[in-house]
Amino acid sequence: MNHKGLGLIIVLIIAVTVAFAGCTSSDDTPAKPQVNVSEKPVYIVGIDGDYAPYAFIDSDGNAQGFDVESVKWIAENQGFEVKIQPMAWDSIIPSLQNNKIDMVYSGMTITPERKEVVDFSIPYWVVNQSVAVHEDSGYTFDDFKNGTLVIGAQSGTTGQIWVEKNLIETGLMPKENLKATYPNFPLVAEDLKIQRIDAAIYDKPPMLKAIAGKPIVIVGEINTGEEYGVAVRKGDTELLNTMNAGITTLMADPYWEELKTKYEMA
Numbered sequence: 001m002n003h004k005g006l007g008l009i010i011v012l013i014i015a016v017t018v019a020f021a022g023c024t025s026s027d028d029t030p031a032k033p034q035v036n037v038s039e040k041p042v043y044i045v046g047i048d049g050d051y052a053p054y055a056f057i058d059s060d061g062n063a064q065g066f067d068v069e070s071v072k073w074i075a076e077n078q079g080f081e082v083k084i085q086p087m088a089w090d091s092i093i094p095s096l097q098n099n100k101i102d103m104v105y106s107g108m109t110i111t112p113e114r115k116e117v118v119d120f121s122i123p124y125w126v127v128n129q130s131v132a133v134h135e136d137s138g139y140t141f142d143d144f145k146n147g148t149l150v151i152g153a154q155s156g157t158t159g160q161i162w163v164e165k166n167l168i169e170t171g172l173m174p175k176e177n178l179k180a181t182y183p184n185f186p187l188v189a190e191d192l193k194i195q196r197i198d199a200a201i202y203d204k205p206p207m208l209k210a211i212a213g214k215p216i217v218i219v220g221e222i223n224t225g226e227e228y229g230v231a232v233r234k235g236d237t238e239l240l241n242t243m244n245a246g247i248t249t250l251m252a253d254p255y256w257e258e259l260k261t262k263y264e265m266a
Contacts, residue, residue: 042081043239045071046101049086050184052209053263054107057086066263070124071105071230073255074246088183090156093118096233103239104231107203109158119234121243123227124251129159130204131220132211134195141220147173149198152188153180158226159201185210192216205265 047055055065063084075082110120133139147167153160160180167173182188189210192200
């Protein structure tokens with residue numbers, strides 16, 4: 001027999017044997033199960049980083065607060081992940097509309113004007129506006145309501161809107177007496193501390209945090225009964241339904257009371 005032919009036959013037999021061996025599995029090495037790993041959706045959450053106790057950046061650069069911990073709990077409960085994005089308050093709705101963030105979870109009051117451009121979740125908190133003055137000024141709540149003071153407000157807030165509607169548009173106060181170019185309220189508090197302005201208006205819980213340790217006192221509260229909600233883009237029904245389910249579940253969970261106690265909101 002031709003030795004080259006015999007060698008070729010032997011090679012073919014070995015190849016066929018190896019091929020069949022590769023198609024079987026032994027009891028010692030069971031086949032690995034196939035696992036389908038689906039990634040959780042990630043939503044970018046816009047916050048006001050100077051809005052304690054709802055949302056703020058701590059000394060280590062981490063986002064903290066009642067709203068921040070709430071949305072993280074909801075994310076875990078509803079099966080998604082979040083990335084917290086601090087930003088200027090007066091640009092937060094445009095950022096949502098331009099897809100730079102996916103929701104606003106940062107003490108945003110539900111108003112008819114805002115509902116025209118975003119969709120809101122069910123309410124999760126109710127607040128009033130508060131008015132503060134320097135403790136040495138002698139100014140009263142009546143002075144504020146009469147429109148005789150220079151008032152500071154964070155830009156884009158419902159405090160600014162209240163002054164515009166109730167003091168300026170009614171003719172009680174000249175427009176120039178409203179200073180509403182501040183990007184955050186701590187800057188308002190600083191100007192009130194040095195008496196560059198006469199009074200300040202802001203949601204009560206963050207007002208208390210911002211003026212702590214300063215020569216500033218709250219002289220009155222305006223019963224606005226503002227409801228906070230989570231804002232999402234118009235038509236984002238899936239995310240809206242998810243947040244509504246998450247908020248409802250959170251508010252029925254003992255963790256909700258823990259958060260209220262932790263951030264002195266109970």
